Amino acid sequence: MKNRIILLSLFCATFFISCDQKSNKVTVEGCGEEKTLVVDDAYNQKYGLDPLHFTISYYSDVPHELPEEGKGYGTYAKFVKRDGDKIVEQVRLNSWSATGMNVDNKDKMMQSILSNSTSVLEFNYKIEDIQESKQSMAGKEFWVADATAMEKSDAESGNPSKYLMRVTIMAPSDTASTGLSVVQIAGPDSNVKTHDDFYSKACTALVVSSIDFTIQ
Numbered sequence: 001m002k003n004r005i006i007l008l009s010l011f012c013a014t015f016f017i018s019c020d021q022k023s024n025k026v027t028v029e030g031c032g033e034e035k036t037l038v039v040d041d042a043y044n045q046k047y048g049l050d051p052l053h054f055t056i057s058y059y060s061d062v063p064h065e066l067p068e069e070g071k072g073y074g075t076y077a078k079f080v081k082r083d084g085d086k087i088v089e090q091v092r093l094n095s096w097s098a099t100g101m102n103v104d105n106k107d108k109m110m111q112s113i114l115s116n117s118t119s120v121l122e123f124n125y126k127i128e129d130i131q132e133s134k135q136s137m138a139g140k141e142f143w144v145a146d147a148t149a150m151e152k153s154d155a156e157s158g159n160p161s162k163y164l165m166r167v168t169i170m171a172p173s174d175t176a177s178t179g180l181s182v183v184q185i186a187g188p189d190s191n192v193k194t195h196d197d198f199y200s201k202a203c204t205a206l207v208v209s210s211i212d213f214t215i216q
Contacts, residue, residue, distance in 0.1 A: 024138035025057060025210045031203035032060035039076055047072035050095055052178050057210035062089055062203045076180070079207055081190075086161065088190045091204035093211075094120075094181040096169065103174045113169050114143040117181040125149040127165065137199060138209050142168050146195040149185060163187055166198045172213035182208055 027034075037056045044051055048070040058064060062081040067073070074095045081089040096117060101109050114132060121127060130147040145167040154160045163185040171179040184204050186192035191201040199205050 026138070026199060026205040026208075028059075028201065028203055028205055031062065031206070034058070034206065035060060035064075037064055037077060046070075047076075049074070049076055050097070050178055052076065052095065052172070052180070053213065054172075054180075055210075055212045056093075056207055058207050059203050062091070062207075079204060081203060083189060086187060086189065087163070087185065088187050089192070089202055089204050090183075090185050091207045092183045093207075094183060095178060096181050097178050099177055101171070101175055101177065106171070106174050110143045110169055110171065113179075113181075114145055114167065117169060117183075118145045118147070118167055120181075121149070121165075121167070121183065124152060125165070126152055142170065144168055161187060164192055164195055164198075166195055168208060170211060170213075180211065182211070184208065 034057055037058060039049075039052065039054050039056070041051070041053070043049070044053075046069055047067050049072040056077065058079050062079045065078045065080055067075060067078075076093045076095065078092045079090065080087060094117070096113050098109060098113060111132070118127065118130060127147045127149045130145055132143065132145050134141055135144045136142075145165075147165045147167075149163045149165040150160045166184045168182040168184075169179065170182060184198050184202065186198065186202060186204075192198055193201075199208070
């Protein structure tokens with residue numbers, strides 16, 4: 001699997017979000033109770049995932065949907081807010097792998113990883129209007145891909161659901177060989193009306209901003 005990275009842009013809006021000064025987490029009101037997920041050796045072994053260690057905070061209104069044991073298939077975690085059978089918000093943490101990354105070539109490799117990560121999503125989604133850019137979130141820069149998407153199983157129907165999508169690639173270090181491709185989607189019934197809203201109004205903003213690789 002090749003390289004990819006994404007960039008997040010984050011604004012601490014007075015009424016919608018706040019920035020935790022200690023952890024730089026983005027918190028959003030009205031999303032439920034804050035919880036924590038720890039991804040460690042035991043978790044990776046249980047779900048058949050490549051070694052990668054991190055912690056995440058998430059909201060109870062966007063619960064963690066666990067994979068079957070031994071069947072993570074490269075997805076470390078998925079958090080979904082539903083309204084019946086409709087997805088309101090979702091964030092999925094997929095893996096990427098690459099070799100030869102260093103301080104000098106990291107930026108170029110991250111952009112390549114981003115492009116490849118977005119291409120992989122086209123197995124399940126019809127993706128349109130892809131825009132890649134560098135954004136900043138919580139004091140760090142990332143490569144980000146913004147797009148609109150429809151599930152392929154739904155794309156040919158008379159009234160398919162269209163989602164806003166943002167992909168962010170994260171690396172534990174400048175020489176990492178494995179990292180996360182963080183994929184957020186939001187439906188028309190969510191508070192996310194533009195791609196910038198993913199970091200000011202989406203309940204999934206807490207997940208993206210709280211990813212912490214320091215337990216490596």
